Amino acid sequence: MVIGLGPMGAGALRAAAATGVRAVGVGSPEPASFATHAGPFASHYDSGRVTRHVDATWEWAEFARQAIAAYPTIEERSGITFHRPVGVVYATNVRDEIAAVESVVTRLGALGIAVEQHAAFHDPRVAIDPAAVCFVEGAPAGHVDPRRMTAAQLACAQLDGGRVVRGVAVAIERVSGGWRVYLHGGDTVDAERVIVAGGPHTAELAGLPPVPPLDVRAEVVVMAVVDAAEQARLAGLPSVIAPVDDPQFLDVYLVPPTDYPDGSVRIKLGATRHAPVAMPDAAARRAWMRGDAHTADLAALRRLTEALLPGLRAERWETKPCLITDTPTGLPYVEHIADDLVIAAGCNGYAAKSGDAIGALASRLALG
Numbered sequence: 001m002v003i004g005l006g007p008m009g010a011g012a013l014r015a016a017a018a019t020g021v022r023a024v025g026v027g028s029p030e031p032a033s034f035a036t037h038a039g040p041f042a043s044h045y046d047s048g049r050v051t052r053h054v055d056a057t058w059e060w061a062e063f064a065r066q067a068i069a070a071y072p073t074i075e076e077r078s079g080i081t082f083h084r085p086v087g088v089v090y091a092t093n094v095r096d097e098i099a100a101v102e103s104v105v106t107r108l109g110a111l112g113i114a115v116e117q118h119a120a121f122h123d124p125r126v127a128i129d130p131a132a133v134c135f136v137e138g139a140p141a142g143h144v145d146p147r148r149m150t151a152a153q154l155a156c157a158q159l160d161g162g163r164v165v166r167g168v169a170v171a172i173e174r175v176s177g178g179w180r181v182y183l184h185g186g187d188t189v190d191a192e193r194v195i196v197a198g199g200p201h202t203a204e205l206a207g208l209p210p211v212p213p214l215d216v217r218a219e220v221v222v223m224a225v226v227d228a229a230e231q232a233r234l235a236g237l238p239s240v241i242a243p244v245d246d247p248q249f250l251d252v253y254l255v256p257p258t259d260y261p262d263g264s265v266r267i268k269l270g271a272t273r274h275a276p277v278a279m280p281d282a283a284a285r286r287a288w289m290r291g292d293a294h295t296a297d298l299a300a301l302r303r304l305t306e307a308l309l310p311g312l313r314a315e316r317w318e319t320k321p322c323l324i325t326d327t328p329t330g331l332p333y334v335e336h337i338a339d340d341l342v343i344a345a346g347c348n349g350y351a352a353k354s355g356d357a358i359g360a361l362a363s364r365l366a367l368g
């Protein structure tokens, strides 16, 4: 059984179902209204997440390699497209980071994955700090729609006999032969083995044995809605990760114009804070996601977007709140916390693109 059906949990369910075991996943659906929602939220309620092999950390590159390799199969089997291979520019002006990325790029090259290194990125539509080194990766890097991707992963799981239950797990208890999971509303599910992949809410499940440290922080993204003319001007723009010289923010990540479920086309930009805003408990996380404190970042994030894309014309701007789960290692935890009980959590802000591979690892671990 898998609890939580985001990119990791859906990946775990897909992998488990593919082995032929009886697999069930319980996942909270995306709330129609954040303001009135009482249950868990998620880190993937959006239409754009950067996908790339290029990274400063080999493990993330390897997770990406495994996950990206599976995108075509997941899209084809499910009939749901989610991958937009427009390429990525990863720019950094941090000496240690440049060296780390170079080392990863060399290893990727040995596996046939090409990343070019340039002293600058020459596209007049994008303004990156001239002191930054630019690592440029073409397709299949680009971006994914994480909502559509999880739907596709779950569709694959169901094709292999996996069951998807829309609901919230509130507690877990050891019983003879495995674990009993209590759902909101009173139902229970017994399972021999359980994977908990609840994103920022993983540690909130009552009865869970102690979990390794998962530090949840608040994140804000700004979205610029662009019209047809601006979409045409920006056509072919890659995803961009770039440093910024800003008192509040360290770097930015940009997803180029992307379709959203309301029919709009949006550019999305997020930024890493110098000082993370901790969300230490369930109450703080829910209050953050339900509230409008995120709007306070609108002016600053709009300024960063306009600096990165000079001359950008947007029809309207808005911010959205999100949650990111960090671990002390900077890598996800995929491990047993008790017999037959595995957690897969700790996205560190990088796991949408690789959730399928991380979930598959959790599934292999749980199934022994």
Ligand SMILES: Cc1cc2nc3c(=O)[nH]c(=O)nc-3n(C[C@H](O)[C@H](O)[C@H](O)COP(=O)(O)OP(=O)(O)OC[C@H]3O[C@@H](n4cnc5c(N)ncnc54)[C@H](O)[C@@H]3O)c2cc1C
Pocket: 003, 004, 005, 006, 007, 008, 009, 010, 026, 027, 028, 029, 040, 041, 042, 043, 044, 045, 048, 049, 050, 051, 146, 167, 168, 169, 170, 197, 198, 199, 200, 201, 202, 205, 219, 220, 221, 253, 270, 322, 323, 324, 344, 345, 346, 347, 348, 349, 350, 351, 352, 353, 354, 355
């Ligand atoms: C603003 C922002 C930008 C990001 N940008 C990128 C990017 O560009 N590239 C990238 O690769 N990654 C990015 N990430 C990170 C990425 O979104 C996360 O790594 C990914 O969503 C993590 O997947 P997950 O399955 O661990 O958790 P989640 O996406 O949080 O999914 C967990 C799911 O479990 C459900 N759940 C929790 N508890 C329960 C319960 N008790 N019962 C039932 N269901 C439960 C939740 O409702 C949720 O649906 C970004 C994250 C944020 C917030």
